Amino acid sequence: MDFAFTEEQQMIRDTAAAFLKASSSSAAVRAAMVSDKGFDPALWQSICADMYWQALHIPEQYGGMGLGYVELVAVLEQMGRYLLCAPYMSSVAMATNALLVAGTDAQKALYLPQIIEGKIASLAFNSASRDWDACAVSVTYRRDGNDFILNGNYRYVLDGDNADVMVFAARDEGSVGENGISLFVCPTDLNGIERAALPTMDQTRRQATITVTNLRLDESTVMGDVGKADKHLNKILDLATIALAAEQAGGMQEVLDMSVEYSKSRSQFGRTIAGFQAIKHKAADMMLRGEVARSAVYYAACIADEALNDGPLANELSEAASIAKSHCSEAYFKNAGEALQIHGGVGFTWEYDVHLYFKRAKASEHFLGGSGYHRERVAKMLLD
Structure with missing residues (x-):
């Protein structure tokens, strides 16, 4: 490529x-x-x-x-x-x-x-599960003639309190694992949908909880085949994971640039701290992590194009997404931590923006699965 x-x-x-x-x-x-x-x-x-x-x-x-x-x-x-x-x-x-x-x-x-x-618009699928795939779905639905009745709670829904349109993932009552998963799309002004903003560590990204109580949806809202949407949901989440890893790569570059700029202006012992070998080593390591992240992200983006167009490499989507996210999650948080160290005491203060990136790094590390989750996922793929 x-x-x-x-x-x-x-x-x-x-x-x-x-x-x-x-x-x-x-x-x-x-x-x-x-x-x-x-x-x-x-x-x-x-x-x-x-x-x-x-x-x-x-x-x-x-x-x-x-x-x-x-x-x-x-x-x-x-x-x-x-x-x-x-x-x-x-x-x-x-x-x-x-x-x-x-x-x-x-x-x-x-x-x-x-x-x-x-x-x-947004997607709701997780109900406080440690999983970030179709197995995380716990909201249930039951058939009532040609309609579907949804009940349950969703968490970690990005912009769920502001969304005009929602895609809901739900499972057939009594189903487990990846079986019985269906996807529904509908406007958010229907009876049976309650939404509330969720307090989060990262204030720059809004999350919400959504409760559906006897939410009645007709057949026109069903996406794909009823009860067989697990592969669709996993593919959607892989694509979202690559997108999030791209944001993390951008954040990594910015905390490096902020740190280098600050080190050129901060003087200690008669010279700028940018001249100290320890600071140079930190900056070099931060740059290396960012370059690796960018390579993983853009490779995954090429695979995503294949997946969206049913290309020959479409079956590599999950692996590419997990490789990108596992590295970016760990590297972004590491770079944000190094940026705090380079800034010293002021890095923790509200006046400097480093803390905003530090919080975004930690929040995005766990959203859609952390580095440990995705490494284990890749290991399972290699064993299959």
């Missing part, structure tokens, strides 16, 4: 970096993360209407740009670098992928244009 950006991909990456540097500054992030919604609606509309990023890999027949996952990952890397507070990960990397992977033609035609217009 050729990992060099095309001229178009480089332009997309550079445009994203320039836009986010101006619009997702430290002051903007701090204002958005404490707001009622957790993001700036005006900025979100600018992203949707002016940048058109939410349409990057949506097919042209639904109004999208028809680009690939590499282009999407290039933008996500810059979003992670500038800690963008926006419902992009939930709407694009989770809900849009769910529609592309499992949605019917009618569901794609209905919901993808809404997402392009700026509607917020």
Whole structure:
């Protein structure tokens, strides 16, 4: 595979970096993360209407740009670098992928244009399980004629309290493991849906709990075959995992840049600390971890393109996603910790942004599975 950006991909990456540097500054992030919604609606509309990023890999027949996952990952890397507070990960990397992977033609035609217009969407599947695959689903459904009745609680739902459209994963009553899983897509204004923001360590990314009580959905909401959506869900989560790893890679680069810049301005014993060998070693190690992360992420993005287009390497998606996430989760948190050390005491203060990246690193390390979870997953794949 050729990992060099095309001229178009480089332009997309550079445009994203320039836009986010101006619009997702430290002051903007701090204002958005404490707001009622957790993001700036005006900025979100600018992203949707002016940048058109939410349409990057949506097919042209639904109004999208028809680009690939590499282009999407290039933008996500810059979003992670500038800690963008926006419902992009939930709407694009989770809900849009769910529609592309499992949605019917009618569901794609209905919901993808809404997402392009700026509607917020998300995916709910986990109910406080340590697993991050189809086995994590515990919300149940039962048949009532041609309808489905859902009951249960979801946690860790990205932007779930702000979403206009939700994709719900639920299992048939009495089923276990990956059996009996179904996916449903519906608007969030239906009776039987209760949502509440979930207090989290990382204020830059909103999560919510959702309770469904006798939520009645008709057959038009079913995505794929009833009771056989486990493979669809796992594929959706693999694609989301790659997207999250891309954000982590961007965050790694930013904490390195912040640390190098600070080390050039901080003097100790008559010279800047950038000249000390110990600081040089830390920076070199941080750079190495970031370069490895970027290689793993863009390889996984190429595999994601194969998976979305049923290419010959589509069966490598889970392995590529877990390799990228296992490294990025550990490396981002390590780099954020080193950044705190280089900044010294001020790194822990509210005035400096290092702590925001440190919290994002820890939160994203566990979301969709930590390094240990994904290493064990890869080991099981090798044994199968």
